[in-house]
Amino acid sequence: MKKRAAVALILVGSFALTACQSSSSDPSVRAHNAEFGCMAGTVGGAIVGGLIGSTIGGGTGRLIGAAVxxxxxxxxxxxxxCG
Structure with a gap:
């Protein structure tokens, strides 16, 4: 049950981070927001994927699942x- 709560918390946090981006007409602000969103998506996806992968198997299989x-x-x- 703790793993499900952790996965749910990470998903909610990831969506909250993407909601923080502001829409501006300034091209430099837009580029910065796009770069932040790209990094947040990559890191968030890796964290969620690692948590889900670690629930598979046991022992060495769990480590391999987390890495994949x-x-x-x-x-x-x-x-x-990043589109």
């Missing part, structure tokens, strides 16, 4: 946030 989840989650988060 980190890579896969980071990649998916990057693709979703």
């Amino acid at each position: 989840g980190l890579g896969g989650g980071g990649y998916i988060g990057n693709r979703l946030a």
Whole structure:
């Protein structure tokens, strides 16, 4: 149950971070916000993927699952946030 709560908390935090971005007509502000969103998506995806991957298997399998989840989650988060 603790893992589900942690995953839910991370998902809510990730969505909250993306809501903090402001829409501005200044191109430098927009570029900064896009860069922040891209990084937040990559890191958030890696964290969530690692947590989900660590629930698979046991012992060494859990470590391998976490590593694969980190890579896969980071990649998916990057693709979703960076377009």
